[in-house]
């Protein structure tokens with residue numbers, strides 16, 4: 369208790385130096401906390417955007433072009449499998465759309481069937497989605513995203529308007545609600561057309577990719593199992609075993625999570641080095657302080673201080689400096705994450721475990737790097753220390 | 758109180774050996790006021806360090822209050838210093854960052870005395886050396902004489918059995934020095950055991966007895982006779 373008071377006196381007695389010593393710890397702790405929370409924020413926003421896509425989403429990719437047994441009828445059959453809610457064939461392309469003098473270059477064209485809106489949780493602002501008859505009749509109709517609608521037609525009435533792609537005219541039958549931009553790309557640049565029209569215009573026959581939604585997130589593995597059984601039955605007699613794959617979002621999430629976890633670890637590691645440098649700073653200043661205060665140590669010993677008194681005085685001083693530095697660093701990182709949140713467009717939160725860890729680490733740095741100077745001070749012989757000038 | 762028999766202390770200076778103390782023997786009784794006088798470099802401070810348990814002799818026997826302290830651990834020596842010995846140094850040796858009161862409290866802190874008692878005792882001692890109105894001043898805000906009074910108060914605060922003063926007037930002018938010496942006379946009158954180290958014959962005369970030390974040896978002893 370007494371030593372803590374003495375430590376504070378000595379720290380306050382040399383404010384500038386104490387602050388400079390703390391600066392190393394402040395920067396170290398702040399960079400650990402901020403960088404780790406950026407890593408965690410990135411992780412969060414990636415998994416958020418995957419979540420947005422739907423955790424009950426499965427994709428079936430067919431790798432054979434020849435003897436592909438999948439057709440539109442089979443995809444409809446998939447909808448009746450156990451655990452499956454919806455299944456749609458998907459084929460994608462991109463290109464430039466024209467409407468009068470307006471042009472839209474960043475279009476992402478998706479050819480699919482009715483039900484795709486359910487799978488992707490799309491909702492319509494106006495009009496209707498692609499229907500079963502659109503697909504069977506090969507109708508040149510399209511459902512477009514907000515951005516497409518604005519760029520091509522401005523604020524004018526959009527439904528019933530016509531745009532052209534590759535010279536073919538499409539009638540707009542629906543506009544999607546705004547989806548927003550996520551890590552996996554913009555959602556408002558979509559042009560959704562009937563699958564059969566896509567087959568013709570993409571010059572790509574057959575179904576190579578099917579989006580399937582499970583009844584619920586809990587049903588994903590059941591749906592995956594029944595899809596596998598179904599596909600295996602269809603693929604009997606196929607020459608290669610690797611004729612199709614089924615992916616679910618959980619696997620994707622896990623892959624991404626492990627990638628961002630590595631990133632977080634790396635950032636944290638780099639920042640930890642700066643905390644270490646801060647610790648060496650403490651040791652350096654403490655050593656200077658010991659040799660500067662040799663006479664003080666001599667006086668204290670002459671009037672009855674034991675080795676332990678001196679050891680704890682210097683150790684507590686190092687500890688208090690690093691603890692205060694750690695707490696200031698934490699404060700700095702709170703401010704920094706608040707300032708960075710709008711810049712990085714992700715929600716940065718400081719997890720209590722990281723905050724606690726960083727402060728504990730700074731205390732450990734104080735003890736480890738304060739021990740040597742404190743021990744050195746305590747071992748000084750009083751006569752030698754008193755002679756020192 | 759103090760029993761010294763054939764005390765020697767050598768320092769190695771490069772290749773040369775310096776006999777700072779050479780076979781010194783003397784006794785000091787309880788309540789005595791003794792001056793140790795000698796020219797600079799004669800070994801006075803070395804002697805005081807041994808008496809004050811800051812240093813240990815190379816050979817010979819030193820007993821403080823009947824105890825052979827050469828076998829004490831550094832911890833036990835620290836305890837002994839804080840409870841039995843009050844040091845007064847030539848350069849005052851106050852801690853510049855603490856005020857007068859805090860400086861005086863310091864020995865009691867190391868003895869583990871409670872805050873309230875500590876403060877009470879320190880104030881009382883500072884009053885007795887005439888610094889009642891300077892308690893919150895730092896050493897840099899005090900004159901040399903006042904600083905030495907703080908140092909004396911610090912030496913007295915734990916009621917030591919022995920007061921050791923190494924050239925207490927060395928850094929003071931004659932008038933202030935005399936005031937300090939009057940304070941020592943008062944302490945002696947209160948039955949304190951005092952060992953005073955000086956190179957000044959006039960100062961030494963104010964003690965009951967002087968031991969003259971030259972080149973690490975006691976040359977002769979003078980009884981100044983009591984005033985009464």
Ligand SMILES: Nc1ncnc2c1ncn2[C@@H]1O[C@H](COP(=O)(O)OP(=O)(O)O)[C@@H](O)[C@H]1O
Nearest residue numbers: 768769775777796797798799800801802803804
């Ligand atoms: N730590 C030391 N190392 C080397 N020589 C020392 C040391 N302490 C004292 N001496 C030498 O011992 C002699 C006596 O010193 P000291 O006791 O300080 O004398 P005084 O206090 O009478 O001036 C001197 O010659 C001094 O140089």
Ligand SMILES: [Mg+2]
Nearest residue numbers: 801802803923
């Ligand atoms: Mg001397």
